[in-house]
Amino acid sequence: MVNIYQYIVLELINKNYTKKEEIKLQSGIEDSILELILNSLITNDVIRLKEDKYSFKENNKKVGVVYDLRIEWEDEINKEVDIPSYHQALAVNQLKTHKKINQLDLFEKIKKLTKYKCTSECFNNLIKCLEDKGLCEINTDSITYIE
Numbered sequence: 001m002v003n004i005y006q007y008i009v010l011e012l013i014n015k016n017y018t019k020k021e022e023i024k025l026q027s028g029i030e031d032s033i034l035e036l037i038l039n040s041l042i043t044n045d046v047i048r049l050k051e052d053k054y055s056f057k058e059n060n061k062k063v064g065v066v067y068d069l070r071i072e073w074e075d076e077i078n079k080e081v082d083i084p085s086y087h088q089a090l091a092v093n094q095l096k097t098h099k100k101i102n103q104l105d106l107f108e109k110i111k112k113l114t115k116y117k118c119t120s121e122c123f124n125n126l127i128k129c130l131e132d133k134g135l136c137e138i139n140t141d142s143i144t145y146i147e
Contacts, residue, residue: 005029005037010046018053032115083116087126090114095136095145102142103127 002010012023024034038054041047047054090110094101101109107123118126127143130136137144 005033006041009034009037009041013047013054013056018055020052020054023054030115030117081116084122084126084129086116087114087118087122088130091126091130092135092145095130095143098145100142100144103138104141106143 008027008029009023012026017023017026020034020038023029023038024031027034029037038047038049042049045057048057087110090113091106094106094109094113106127107118107120110118110123110126127136127138130143131138135146137146
């Protein structure tokens with residue numbers, strides 16, 4: 001038994017979409033979630049990664065008896081989330097930790113931490129909103145947390 005996301009990934013691998021970028025483009029699944037799915041399938045010996053290509057394990061007896069490969073984020077998928085507020089919270093946590101941080105570094109940290117897509121436009125709106133709320137000061141290329 002596999003969840004719907006794992007099924008989609010397995011189906012794409014079966015149709016010879018073997019590279020991560022191909023799977024991402026065909027499925028529309030975000031990077032962070034796709035990474036979890038691929039890791040769960042590798043960990044449970046359903047697929048393997050060789051030379052940047054995913055394929056089914058040879059002589060895999062588990063494929064017919066794949067147990068529930070739940071991933072911790074499944075329960076959170078159905079909740080409504082105010083994504084801008086979520087990104088603001090991530091940014092504030094990073095600013096509290098670093099006090100002063102380069103804008104590009106903060107953007108990269110948010111992209112790594114978030115479960116949702118954060119574009120440069122989204123990030124610019126985010127820091128402008130934080131500045132309007134008096135939580136940070138934007139300098140030429142850095143952001144300073146205001147306590």
